[in-house]
Amino acid sequence: MYTSISVVSLALLGLAHAGGPIPQNINVKRATQTLKVDTTKPTDAFNVPADFVGFGIESAFLNNFHNAFSANLVSSLRKRMSVPPVVRVGGTSGDRFVFDPAQKEAKTCIGLPDGGKDCQQNSEAIYRLGPSFCEGYKAFPDARMSIQAPMQESPTPLNNTLAFVRCAWDARGGDANKVAAVALGNEPNFYKGTTAADYAKEALRVQKAVIDELGLKGDGRKFFEVANTASNDNAKFGVADVLNAGINKNKLSNSAADHYYQISRKHDWTDDEMQKLMLSHRAITERLQTRYGASIAKSREAGLPFVMSETAAVLGGAPLTFMSGFGYGLWAVDFGLACMARGVSRVANLAGRPVAGRVFWVPDETGGAKNPGPQVRAPYPAAIFLADFVGKTPGAVKELDLGVKDHPYLSAYAMYDAQQGGKLGRVALVNMRLYNGTRTPGDKRGVETFRVPVPQGVQSVKVRRLHADHGAAAMGFDFGGREHNVTWAGQQWSYSVDQGKGHGKVVEDEVKVQDGVAAVNVPDSEAVIVFMKKCH
Ligand SMILES: *[C@@H]1O[C@H](CO)[C@@H](O)[C@H](O)[C@H]1NC(C)=O
């Protein structure tokens, strides 16, 4: 069944109170669009896994995250989900670990691949670990972690790889419920002289050794995340090639992973560029299709969950306004939703390493003055938004047609509740038009009104908002102070106020349904979820 939604842009100042409160400085007139939505689940909606939302940590810095603050942020996400989230522990550093059972120190830096010694924080650094490093794998009791088997050195010295995997596995209690997967290597498309077939062959050799080492039996052997390719510019091969090379012929993989960075080159980092390259539904969906489309399709065809195990809006070198401001948060919302709608099974959002700015939070003070911490950064609430959209009961998602082809800034997604006979349960509405609230003289902030058709019998809807007064320029309370707050349904997460537990009363608008339609306002640089209220 089809019903129409229209997106009406209003000229404004107080006109559209039906859709909830409108900020004061709204006075931009927009075009009108019409879109369509099924009020019951269409056959091509994707059944979203309950653990869609996760986080990612760079291997060598795991112990920086082994603290109450980071545990609270993971628990804050866990509470919104029906199952434990996955924390991916991986990356370049973990692929080069040298394990020394006799070393006292948890971690020492022994140089760079080119023989250089300038280790500190260099992403190419080679670390030697002692057994106490694995204490880090005791973090996050209410999450499942992944363990990365080091494969960078070719051929992989199995004794080293197995000693490390064993150490991490034991710290995790040797409990398959606490480990999501053993990942076979990292970004093999960057290994020197390695083809997809070379990687597949070597990964299968490591896989067999890990199965023997951990004593995995029967279905318990289906425990491996493969590929973890980086499909950035000029990737030699991707997930589809690795699957074509036969890596999952033995059916012992449980996921195929890829890495995604929206902006991977240097830019001038202006607001215009942020709008064009990051806060753009068109840029996100085009990149997803051109670089990942074939791999997602191939994985789904093979019945293998496709995971974005390392993701960020920017690769690096950008100012913090790009790397950990609310613009990144809005990007993360639309990226997550667009991935769900295209059959991606999980997205890991970066917590990264303490020195990196492109993160959801900074775990401690070791990033120094350049990247101060501990701090929750502005993107973090995007993870909670996505988890609340997925919800606690199984659901299926479908991107909604906005009526105009490829609208650059607006997007809309429907979530159908499997347990309600596939009824429309929630609608996410995203307005990525860039509003920068720190400019003088002030920017004008526009608003879009989405007309959302609701299932029969629904008399009103609840609207929850991912909001910042400063729009895309908000840096979050911990970094930017009280003018830079980012709230999800009125709630906030902060190191200094709540150690990451979250605080504040839930704020939501109620919008009355008229003629089967709820008119919902979404200001520029804001995203909302519309919840269908149960009818009585
Ligand atoms: C693995 O074997 C190599 C070569 O014999 C040795 O140098 C290294 O210390 C061993 N590593 C471990 C963790 O046993």
Ligand SMILES: *[C@@H]1O[C@H](CO)[C@@H](O)[C@H](O)[C@H]1NC(C)=O
């Ligand atoms: C917003 O405006 C301020 C002041 O002009 C500028 O420094 C900043 O880069 C702009 N963009 C963002 C996303 O903060």
Ligand SMILES: *[C@@H]1O[C@H](CO)[C@@H](O)[C@H](O)[C@H]1NC(C)=O
């Ligand atoms: C921002 O958040 C802090 C911490 O919750 C709160 O004390 C303050 O009142 C908020 N500021 C504004 C302008 O809402």
